[in-house]
Amino acid sequence: MTYTKYSASGNDFVIFHSFIEKDYSNDAIKLCNRTEGIGADGLVVLVPSNEADFKWLFYNSDGSYAAMCGNATRAVSHYALNNGLVSSNEMRFLTGAGIIKSSVENDIVETQLTAPKVIKEEFEQDGFTWYLVDTGVPHLVTIVEDLELYNHELSSKMRYEHNANVNFAKIENGIIKVRTYERGVEGETLACGTGMAACFLRANNLGLVKQSAFVYPKSGEELTLSLKNGTIYFKGAVKKVFTTTI
Numbered sequence: 001m002t003y004t005k006y007s008a009s010g011n012d013f014v015i016f017h018s019f020i021e022k023d024y025s026n027d028a029i030k031l032c033n034r035t036e037g038i039g040a041d042g043l044v045v046l047v048p049s050n051e052a053d054f055k056w057l058f059y060n061s062d063g064s065y066a067a068m069c070g071n072a073t074r075a076v077s078h079y080a081l082n083n084g085l086v087s088s089n090e091m092r093f094l095t096g097a098g099i100i101k102s103s104v105e106n107d108i109v110e111t112q113l114t115a116p117k118v119i120k121e122e123f124e125q126d127g128f129t130w131y132l133v134d135t136g137v138p139h140l141v142t143i144v145e146d147l148e149l150y151n152h153e154l155s156s157k158m159r160y161e162h163n164a165n166v167n168f169a170k171i172e173n174g175i176i177k178v179r180t181y182e183r184g185v186e187g188e189t190l191a192c193g194t195g196m197a198a199c200f201l202r203a204n205n206l207g208l209v210k211q212s213a214f215v216y217p218k219s220g221e222e223l224t225l226s227l228k229n230g231t232i233y234f235k236g237a238v239k240k241v242f243t244t245t246i
């Protein structure tokens with residue numbers, strides 16, 4: 001079997017394609033293991049679809065299934081074009097959260113995420129003001145003055161109480177810096193696309209950023225998030241790290 005490892009702003013994935021649609025959660029646990037496997041935050045398997053160019057099956061590194069992963073939408077688009085699974089640099093593919101549209105220009109990929117849904121408006125808990133939104137998967141967002149306020153224990157507690165990923169965001173001069181605790185990785189990752197989208201939406205709702213903004217995750221890589229007709233567009237570079245046959 002041939003596997004490709006990608007990094008999308010530091011959020012890393014093992015990707016392969018197959019004609020067989022089945023449960024790949026055990027493969028995710030083995031392949032994503034950083035000591036005995038390839039090592040990644042998630043596994044994505046591309047399978048055929050009658051409705052779109054292809055369908056994806058996404059798993060977190062602990063084997064849990066997730067409906068969406070923003071960074072993986074960018075990595076997978078690049079992979080599909082590079083492996084001849086699509087004939088054009090513009091494509092649409094089916095995820096657990098719905099259809100994703102994307103376009104690839106060299107290493108820069110822009111995807112249109114699924115329409116966001118607010119789950120819970122502003123509420124107070126443990127000394128922070130939170131907002132809960134589904135940008136394909138659920139995300140808690142709190143806006144802080146200092147990203148050093150990111151707290152692993154609190155994030156882990158909030159994650160289980162709300163069954164959501166947890167984001168701390170700092171907004172300064174119209175740019176957003178984000179730290180995310182991810183479900184299914186059970187720790188902080190270098191970037192989370194749907195998390196950045198949730199922080200961007202919250203900041204836009206509060207009037208702190210315009211319809212388009214630069215967002216920097218923990219890795220420091222630059223992403224552009226834009227809001228057009230109620231949907232979020234997510235743009236940035238991806239990197240194919242290596243391909244291996246095991």
Ligand SMILES: N[C@@H](CCC[C@H](N)C(=O)O)C(=O)O
Binds near residue numbers: 065182
């Ligand atoms: N890293 C992803 C999100 C992956 C799914 C998430 N961990 C969950 O289980 O909700 C992204 O870039 O959006």
